[in-house]
Amino acid sequence: MPFTNNPDNQNKLLAFYFAFLFTLLFNSAAQAQAKWIRPETSSDKPMWGIHNGIVFCLWPNAVETGHKGSGGPRGLIQVGYEYNGKIYLINYIAIEPIVDGKIEFSEISPSATDGKWGKLMWASDTKTNDAYNPVSISHGVISHPDSKHPQTEQLTLFVFMEQYLDKAAPYLKISIRSDRPEEICFEINNKANSAHMDRCALTATMGNYSRLRLLHLNNKVIDSRKLYSDYAGIDFIEKEAYPVTQMLKLKDGSPIALATQNESLAQLNTWPTDSAYSAKKGWRYRPDFKLTQYWRKDGASYDPSLQIRVNGRANYWAGASPDPRQYVNLPGGPAFENFELREKYYPGQKFIYGLSRKSVDEILKQQ
Structure with missing residues (x-):
C-alpha cells in the first residue's frame, strides 16, 4: 500500500510537516530577533x-x-x-x-x-x-x-x-x-x-581617528592635505562650506556627502614608534577593515540652505590643552575632524549618517 494512502502514515506525515514548519518559523523569528x-x-x-x-x-x-x-x-x-x-x-x-x-x-x-x-x-x-x-x-x-x-x-x-x-x-x-x-x-x-x-x-566629530582626508563632491574630490597645506597649528582650521549644488546625488535625488581615507588599511593600522606617540595609542585605527563615512538626506526634499561643513586638524585632539607639547601630528598630514550637513532648522528634519564597508562608487550605484 502506498505510504500516503495509509491513515497512520498520513498522520505521521502531517505531524512531521507541522513540526518542520514550526521549527522553520521559530528559527526565522529567532534570527530576526538575533x-x-x-x-x-x-x-x-x-x-x-x-x-x-x-x-x-x-x-x-x-x-x-x-x-x-x-x-x-x-x-x-x-x-x-x-x-x-x-x-x-x-x-x-x-x-x-x-x-x-x-x-x-x-x-x-x-x-x-x-x-x-x-x-x-x-x-x-x-x-x-x-x-x-x-x-x-x-x-x-x-x-x-x-x-x-x-x-x-x-x-x-x-x-x-x-x-x-x-x-x-x-x-x-x-x-x-x-x-x-x-x-x-x-x-x-x-x-x-x-x-x-x-x-x-x-556633527561627526572624530574624523581624525579614521584619518578622513578625501571629501567627494559632484565634480571634484577635496583633499584635506592640500586644503590645509599652509597650516600646522594645534587648533581647528576651517575654510568655506560646500553648498548643496556641489553635492553628489543618489538616484532618487537625495544629496549625499562622502568622506574616505587616502591610506591603505596597513598604513592606518600602523602606529608610529616615536615615544611621543606612546601615550596616544588610543588614536590608532583598530578595525581590520576600512569604512566610508557619509551624511545624506532622505529623498529630494530639503531646504536650499543645505551644505557640507568640514574642519580639519593637523594634530590629534588633546583635551583643549594650550601646551603644544601635549599634541602629536597626524601621520600623513592634516585630516577632516568635524564632518556634517548643515540646514536651517525645522522640527522633524532628518539627517542620515552612514558607515559602510563599500566604496563610494558602490554606495552610489546601490541606492
Whole structure:
C-alpha cells in the first residue's frame, strides 16, 4: 500500500510537516530577533544597533568591545560598527544648537548637575517619557515601516538631553532599518520650552581617528592635505562650506556627502614608534577593515540652505590643552575632524549618517 494512502502514515506525515514548519518559523523569528543589538534585561549594556552594521550608545557606557572606562567624553553619542562579533568605535556625534547666531557644543557645555563639561543624555522608548532616569532601560521599539516589504524591521528610540545654556531644548528620534544596517537616521525635534533654533547641527566629530582626508563632491574630490597645506597649528582650521549644488546625488535625488581615507588599511593600522606617540595609542585605527563615512538626506526634499561643513586638524585632539607639547601630528598630514550637513532648522528634519564597508562608487550605484 502506498505510504500516503495509509491513515497512520498520513498522520505521521502531517505531524512531521507541522513540526518542520514550526521549527522553520521559530528559527526565522529567532534570527530576526538575533540581528538586533539592544538591552533585553537590566544587566545588559544599554547600546542599540544591528549585527554587521551600525551600533551606538551613550555615556557612561563604551560602545567598543573590551573597552574599559566611560568610552569617551560626556555629551556625545558614540557610534560604532559591529563586524564578526566585535564592535569598533568609529566616531562621535555631537549635538550643537545655534540660537541667535551663537553655537553651543554638547560635549563642552556644562551640565546643570555638576558643572562639568558635557550634557547628560538618556534614552527612552517614547517621546513622552523624557525625565532623566539613569537606571531606566530603553529596549527600543521594533516596527515594520514598509508595507511593501513587511519583512523589513526598524529599531527606534528617543534620546533626550539637558537643556542648553541658551535655552535650546532639542531631542532626537533615532532609528535603524534592517534593510539599511550601515545607516542611522537622526530626526531632530524640540521640546515646547525650547528657544528658537536657527540650526541644530549634528556633527561627526572624530574624523581624525579614521584619518578622513578625501571629501567627494559632484565634480571634484577635496583633499584635506592640500586644503590645509599652509597650516600646522594645534587648533581647528576651517575654510568655506560646500553648498548643496556641489553635492553628489543618489538616484532618487537625495544629496549625499562622502568622506574616505587616502591610506591603505596597513598604513592606518600602523602606529608610529616615536615615544611621543606612546601615550596616544588610543588614536590608532583598530578595525581590520576600512569604512566610508557619509551624511545624506532622505529623498529630494530639503531646504536650499543645505551644505557640507568640514574642519580639519593637523594634530590629534588633546583635551583643549594650550601646551603644544601635549599634541602629536597626524601621520600623513592634516585630516577632516568635524564632518556634517548643515540646514536651517525645522522640527522633524532628518539627517542620515552612514558607515559602510563599500566604496563610494558602490554606495552610489546601490541606492
